[in-house]
Amino acid sequence: KNQVEQSPQSLIILEGKNCTLQCNYTVSPFSNLRWYKQDTGRGPVSLTIMTFSENTKSNGRYTATLDADTKQSSLHITASQLSDSASYICVVPFSGGYNKLIFGAGTRLAVHP
């Protein structure tokens, strides 16, 4: 079954600390994996995309990794800020196309001062 599972479901950290969010997928064939950030009451916004051949990609304080062998991705946030409080959603296209996506349920991150 094609699935995307994220952990943890929720996370609370103190401002300035680092954290890592996990995404496991069973979608096949695999083409790419995208991380979205969704602020409360807003639509998701793309943070980064990982293609099959990429292992690591950074976008400012966000670093995504991909292990296509174990079908796992992680999103590492460095030196967290209050504005990082949001849900982070992992998304994989279904059957190699881009009109049907499989969304993880998301990790809700709260950064406290």
Add this chain to the structure above:
Amino acid sequence: DVKVTQSSRYLVKRTGEKVFLECVQDMDHENMFWYRQDPGLGLRLIYFSYDVKMKEKGDIPEGYSVSREKKERFSLILESASTNQTSMYLCASRPTRAGGANEQFFGPGTRLTVL
């Protein structure tokens, strides 16, 4: 910047009412989507459209219909709203380009409550 707008941020309707949710994108994207988002679940695709007047069912089309009369506008219709349709509705659009991994751009969402 791509902009996807939705007609309402919050909507409260009564059971049995006909509900229209409208979405407009300003980047000439061919593909448009309607999703619903519920706590603890990933976004679920209701319908999508790859061209004017063209539509395809997503994973949960029951109780919904859609209309795409113009390229920039995609409407979601709840023919007879029910309480189990209380949810956050998200519209998205995506260009069709050969190759690459096309990103979907999302609107701000409409939180619909059916009483």
